[in-house]
Amino acid sequence: MRTVLVVVHPEATHHVEGRVRGWHDSDLTPEGLRDADAIAVAIRYAIPVGAPVDVYSSDLMRCRRTAEAIATPLGAAPSFDWGLREKSYGVAEGRPQEWLDHRFLPPPLVGDRLFHHEGVDGSETKAAFAERVYAAMDAILCQPVQWQVIVTHGFALTYVVAAWIGMPEAALGYVNFHAAPGSITTLREDDYFHNRSLARLGDTGHLRPK
Numbered sequence: 001m002r003t004v005l006v007v008v009h010p011e012a013t014h015h016v017e018g019r020v021r022g023w024h025d026s027d028l029t030p031e032g033l034r035d036a037d038a039i040a041v042a043i044r045y046a047i048p049v050g051a052p053v054d055v056y057s058s059d060l061m062r063c064r065r066t067a068e069a070i071a072t073p074l075g076a077a078p079s080f081d082w083g084l085r086e087k088s089y090g091v092a093e094g095r096p097q098e099w100l101d102h103r104f105l106p107p108p109l110v111g112d113r114l115f116h117h118e119g120v121d122g123s124e125t126k127a128a129f130a131e132r133v134y135a136a137m138d139a140i141l142c143q144p145v146q147w148q149v150i151v152t153h154g155f156a157l158t159y160v161v162a163a164w165i166g167m168p169e170a171a172l173g174y175v176n177f178h179a180a181p182g183s184i185t186t187l188r189e190d191d192y193f194h195n196r197s198l199a200r201l202g203d204t205g206h207l208r209p210k
Contacts, residue, residue, distance in 0.1 A: 006186075007039055008185075009032070011029045011035065012027060012029060018098075019094055019095065020089050020092045023088050026060075026061065028066065034208075036065060044074065052147065054076065054149070055070060055074065055077075055078040056079050056081060058085045066151050067149075078151075084136050084150065085132075086154070087123075087124050090123035092120045100120065107126075134159065159172070161187070161201075183203055185198070187199065
């Protein structure tokens with residue numbers, strides 16, 4: 001059975017500063033660093049000792065630090081991939097969230113949601129975002145490893161899960177899987193039918209109560 005553990009990075013500086021995330025290269029806060037250690041312990045206990053494991057991560061700092069904390073007790077070297085980054089918000093990144101809120105054009109209820117432009121220069125459409133994450137997942141899932149860890153971002157997790165279950169492009173304009181910062185999502189593929197399941201979404205039981 002293949003098991004993929006998908007981690008959403010824990011608390012980063014953009015969370016506490018109220019800044020737009022995207023490709024803004026925020027770092028983990030002290031609380032986020034503590035949560036990264038807790039995530040690492042939970043994953044170390046979840047994976048059998050000695051089992052081969054690959055660790056993949058977005059290349060942004062908040063994910064890099066999380067992936068490094070996870071990989072060290074596993075004896076693994078994380079691979080960093082820009083394809084696992086959060087959605088780009090273009091010129092809004094790093095600005096106060098209120099700046100984006102006043103300019104953001106939400107997608108229509110029906111019609112072209114995938115290629116909808118949100119009114120911010122340089123921002124990615126959902127189509128471009130999903131294509132990037134799907135390509136990263138194709139490369140990851142080509143590897144014949146029983147245990148894999150993917151460290152990514154809150155919105156990007158939606159397309160990681162969608163790629164895992166083979167969700168068609170037509171549905172990607174509407175899909176959303178919510179998982180909190182610091183959570184672990186478990187994906188499994190059985191050895192016989194090779195069916196893929198979403199075994200657990202957004203587990204935070206390993207984190208200290210806030």
